[in-house]
Amino acid sequence: MIQVKNLELSISGKKILSDISFSVLDGMWSCLVGPNGAGKTTLLKVLLGSAPYSGSVTSDGFEVFGNHKRNVAFVPQQPRIPQGMTVAEYVMLGRAKKDGWGNESAKSRSFVAEILGITNLFGMHRQMVSHLSGGEMQRTLIARALAQEPELILLDEPTSALDLHHQIEVLNNLQYIQQRGVTIVSTMHDITLAAMYAQRLIVMQGGRLLVEGAAHEIIHSAELRTAFDNRISVFTLDSGRPVVIARKDEGSN
Amino acid sequence: MTPGKQDATQISPIWNWKITSTCAVLLLLIGLAAVSFGPINISFEKILRTLLGVHGGLVGRERTVLLDLRLPRALLAALVGAALATSGAVYQSVFRNPLADPYLLGAASGAGLGATIAITNAHGNVYSLLPIFSFVGGTLAVLTSFFISGRFFAEPQSLLLSGIAVGSFATAIQTYLQQRHSASLRPVYSWILGELTVANWKIVTWSSIYILMALAILISISKQLDGLMLSDEESFSLGINPNRLRIIAVAAATLATATAVSASGLIGFVGIVVPHLIRGITHRVTNRNLLTIALAGAGFLVLADLGARTLLSPAELPIGVITAFVGAPFFLVVLRRRRSEA
Numbered sequence: 001m002i003q004v005k006n007l008e009l010s011i012s013g014k015k016i017l018s019d020i021s022f023s024v025l026d027g028m029w030s031c032l033v034g035p036n037g038a039g040k041t042t043l044l045k046v047l048l049g050s051a052p053y054s055g056s057v058t059s060d061g062f063e064v065f066g067n068h069k070r071n072v073a074f075v076p077q078q079p080r081i082p083q084g085m086t087v088a089e090y091v092m093l094g095r096a097k098k099d100g101w102g103n104e105s106a107k108s109r110s111f112v113a114e115i116l117g118i119t120n121l122f123g124m125h126r127q128m129v130s131h132l133s134g135g136e137m138q139r140t141l142i143a144r145a146l147a148q149e150p151e152l153i154l155l156d157e158p159t160s161a162l163d164l165h166h167q168i169e170v171l172n173n174l175q176y177i178q179q180r181g182v183t184i185v186s187t188m189h190d191i192t193l194a195a196m197y198a199q200r201l202i203v204m205q206g207g208r209l210l211v212e213g214a215a216h217e218i219i220h221s222a223e224l225r226t227a228f229d230n231r232i233s234v235f236t237l238d239s240g241r242p243v244v245i246a247r248k249d250e251g252s253n
Numbered sequence: 254m255t256p257g258k259q260d261a262t263q264i265s266p267i268w269n270w271k272i273t274s275t276c277a278v279l280l281l282l283i284g285l286a287a288v289s290f291g292p293i294n295i296s297f298e299k300i301l302r303t304l305l306g307v308h309g310g311l312v313g314r315e316r317t318v319l320l321d322l323r324l325p326r327a328l329l330a331a332l333v334g335a336a337l338a339t340s341g342a343v344y345q346s347v348f349r350n351p352l353a354d355p356y357l358l359g360a361a362s363g364a365g366l367g368a369t370i371a372i373t374n375a376h377g378n379v380y381s382l383l384p385i386f387s388f389v390g391g392t393l394a395v396l397t398s399f400f401i402s403g404r405f406f407a408e409p410q411s412l413l414l415s416g417i418a419v420g421s422f423a424t425a426i427q428t429y430l431q432q433r434h435s436a437s438l439r440p441v442y443s444w445i446l447g448e449l450t451v452a453n454w455k456i457v458t459w460s461s462i463y464i465l466m467a468l469a470i471l472i473s474i475s476k477q478l479d480g481l482m483l484s485d486e487e488s489f490s491l492g493i494n495p496n497r498l499r500i501i502a503v504a505a506a507t508l509a510t511a512t513a514v515s516a517s518g519l520i521g522f523v524g525i526v527v528p529h530l531i532r533g534i535t536h537r538v539t540n541r542n543l544l545t546i547a548l549a550g551a552g553f554l555v556l557a558d559l560g561a562r563t564l565l566s567p568a569e570l571p572i573g574v575i576t577a578f579v580g581a582p583f584f585l586v587v588l589r590r591r592r593s594e595a
Contacts, residue, residue, distance in 0.1 A: 050489040074490035080349065082482035084537050093479055097492040102476040128536075148490070 001026050006055040016042050020209045029184040031198035033191050034227050038204040040187040044154045048074050073145035077156040081130050087140055088125040094147025112147055119143040135166035142173055155186035171197050191244040195219040203227050276548035283552045287559045288323040326452040330558040331551035333517045336464045336509035338550020341524025343471055343506040346478045347499050354524035355510035362420035363394020364514040366427045372441050373434040387515030391507050394419050449517050449558050460516045467509035475543040520573050522580035527553055
């Protein structure tokens with residue numbers, strides 16, 4: 001479990017995160033939601049351990065900053081796509097921590113082949129990553145994260161550049177992973193999808209945490225509407241599923 | 254498709270040993286040709302007998318030509334070619350820019366300025382001082398480029414622009430020093446054009462120490478350089494400290510470049526042409542082929558030097574002319590091929 005206590009983070013004197021405290025529960029999918037500039041991506045970097053902070057962010061009792069011993073996978077919103085690397089090689093990068101750089105065990109190759117199958121990438125394992133479509137690249141990124149056999153996967157807007165069909169495909173992949181015990185923390189702009197897949201929602205605005213808790217409760221909370229300046233409405237479908245839509249005019253329902 | 258075991262073993266070819274071995278064999282053959290051909294042609298058999306120390310080797314003048322002139326020159330060309338090609342490939346990986354080479358970042362111009370300062374203020378044996386001055390000059394130029402670009406490694410384009418500015422500034426100071434010390438104008442000028450005529454065992458020895466050390470470091474971290482092609486957060490999640498790795502890579506590449514420049518002057522095109530040539534053949538990221546690139550760079554420059562020595566024999570062409578003359582059209586062919594494949 002990751003425990004965040006009184007987290008503060010400033011860049012060039014500007015406060016990006018203020019007084020944040022919450023816990024990331026093991027085996028759960030927690031989703032950070034909030035408007036642009038809320039500090040969601042920065043919080044992901046803090047959880048990864050790559051961004052310096054004040055306060056306390058501990059995983060199994062150890063501070064996460066600079067801790068390379070943890071096995072955490074990170075899927076960025078806008079990946080840098082290397083030229084001249086095949087899908088299989090790109091996914092195999094995820095094994096570097098297990099095998100050591102420059103070593104690729106037969107077990108890893110077999111494992112990567114299995115992951116390529118799970119993520120529907122095996123047929124294209126020899127393709128260059130620079131030639132993939134948006135949906136294929138996103139699946140490749142998730143495959144690389146899976147290859148790490150991580151305890152935690154952090155994803156920054158994993159569905160932002162995808163059409164609805166590919167969004168569902170990627171989210172189903174993530175759900176499959178989470179159901180096998182991997183903890184997931186992601187950011188997502190689509191709150192409806194976030195509440196559909198994640199068990200926990202963490203609502204942020206202006207670098208602060210407004211509320212966090214079970215997704216089915218938080219989606220109806222006043223804090224969520226506050227985070228978006230009351231410009232969203234939440235409806236419940238006949239099936240009981242909540243849907244969040246943007247309001248066209250301020251003040252109308 | 255369900256992946257089977259056979260499929261799994263086909264996933265990730267890391268080294269293309271066929272291409273690496275081909276480059277090694279070609280380097281040996283080119284090297285043999287380089288020490289064989291010239292104003293005096295020496296047979297392959299006699300060369301091999303002499304090098305292996307068996308009966309029937311060369312004696313007298315031919316032996317001197319082989320051991321004191323051609324062999325150190327070929328070895329120096331190989332070392333310089335390997336250094337420039339490998340450094341170019343590493344810079345391209347580190348800065349995620351296919352056009353990055355040591356010259357663009359100001360390392361070579363800085364090394365050139367350092368070497369010019371050494372030559373113009375020489376008292377005694379200048380060649381023992383050249384690598385130190387070149388390395389300090391090259392390192393200072395790269396560091397200044399980073400400092401001016403503002404964000405450490407974060408903005409490759411602004412870094413390249415500042416590298417160009419720093420390189421031009423170093424060249425301006427170099428020209429000023431040349432003009433002020435007209436007595437040393439000739440050695441500085443011939444050094445700038447790039448030459449291997451000064452090669453001797455002493456230069457080969459000190460060059461090989463620095464260059465082989467730098468190449469060993471770069472090849473040992475070559476797989477980790479894959480991680481630098483991703484975002485810093487992804488690198489971190491894969492167990493890499495990206496800034497530390499970049500510093501090691503740039504320091505080693507700068508050491509190799511500065512040593513190469515101090516030993517042979519400014520030889521252009523090797524740092525870009527060779528990595529792209531190998532990438533064009535293997536279709537793989539350059540840092541996965543550093544050993545192949547080092548061997549190909551060595552072969553390319555030994556061949557270029559052979560051309561420089563023999564094409565207008567007994568006169569010699571500057572080697573930089575050959576590398577550009579051969580390299581530029583070849584580079585265009587590779588680019589065109591890659592574009593049509595894309």
